[in-house]
Amino acid sequence: MPAPTRTTIAPTLVAWFTENARDLPWRRPGFGAWGVLVSEFMLQQTPVNRVIPLLEAWLDRWPTPAALAAAPPGDAVRHWDNLGYPRRALWLHRAAVEITARHGGVVPRSVDDLLALTGVGDYTARAVAVFAYGDRHPVVDTNTRRVIARAITGDAHPAAAHRRDLDAMADLLPEDDGDAARFNAAAMELGAVVCTARSPRCEVCPIADVCAWRAAGYPDTADTRRKQARYEGSDRHARGAVLAVLRGAATHEASAAEVIADWPDPVQRDRAIDSLVVDGLIEAVDGRLRLPR
DNA sequence: AAAACGTGGCG
DNA sequence: TCGCCAAGTTT
Known part of the structure; x- marks a missing residue:
């Protein structure tokens, strides 16, 4: 069984995604770069279903970066509500101030400009450039990392996150901008709904026949991630x-x-x-x- | 570069 | 019940 390559895995995943993508707010046409940026902040380490209602309320209240920038930072923290990691609210507010001051209130398009915003890292910068603006970059999140670890590398768990992951994803990216964007989203979606961490649903996986992990008999590769500290009483x-x-x-x-x-x-x-x-x-x-x- | 950083749902 | 897990970033 050959290892999956750009020519095999991407078209299959894109076709699967076209049929199976969840209907999520930020995937609606015309959702806008600000909406995408806010959604990406909220989605950092937070499940989709907890984000959706708060995202919509947030965008109703602050439809533009300038609107948020004009509010006191405490309002951002308050309306972040119970999403968790509240410093993200502060960072998003700071980013809104930066966007207003440095970019005329328009969410920047280049990865470098995005990376320079407070709270925006490798994942979020490329997610905005790709999903909001349609540019061609590798987008690598925890789902993509797991899909690559299993399908390509043959490991049950990804190694610790590394900037090299961006290169691995770049190697799989279709040439066309639109296909590349869909493939990025498809890899994340597969990891989120099929190739999940705890109970992968290989029976409905579109790339099960080329999956290196499956071919190897699902070896239980050591999970190198650090355990989360106990929360209660912390x-x-x-x-x-x-x-x-x-x-x-x-x-x-x-x-x-x-x-x-x-x-x-x-x-x-x-x-x-x-x-x-x-x-x-x-x-x-x-x-x-x-x-x- | 390892550790800190919320919160809630699920197996 | 309890530990794992969730579209990461910063210091």
Whole structure:
């Protein structure tokens, strides 16, 4: 069984994607580069179904980068709600300010300009250039990484993320811009709905017949990823609890002793508050805590 | 370059 | 119940 190549895997996946793509907001024609950028921020480490409602509310409130840039950063944190990793809200707000100042309020198109925005890395920059503007770049996320690890390399799990992954994807990319964009989306989609981390559905996989992992008998390659730290009782948990109070009770403010007053570890509580202030996610003014203005 | 960074759902 | 997992980026 030959290893899948550009000529075998891409047309098959693109054809499968054409038939099976989920109807997601950011795939609607004319969704716009701002919408795509916001969606990509929200999708960083956060499942699609949790993003959709918050994305739509966000874009109703702030239809342009300039609109968000004009709002206080605390509003961004508040309306990020419970999406998680709230510093993304701060980064997105900062990116909106940068777009307004440096790019006339238009989300930039070049990967370099996108990479220069706060909170935009290798994945997000190329996702915007490809999915919003139709340019030809490799887009590599955790799904694509897993699909390549299995179908091409024959491993159950991808190695640690590496910039070299971009080269591997670039080698598989069709020549045509549109086909390349669809292939990028198709690889992500396959990883998201078929070639999933825990229970791959090989019986419906369009490339099962050329999959190196399947051909090798599904070897259980070692998973090299680091385990996630326990959340319950962690500093992250404490930070999340503080922020949840200040988000919900946004109209009034709280003192350090009042927020999560029943938190079992006051030292940890204070450490959480201090780190949130350092990160700019909250402000302490006259001993009162609040979201930043 | 390893660790930090939220939150909720699913097996 | 509990650990894994989710369209990553930053320091």
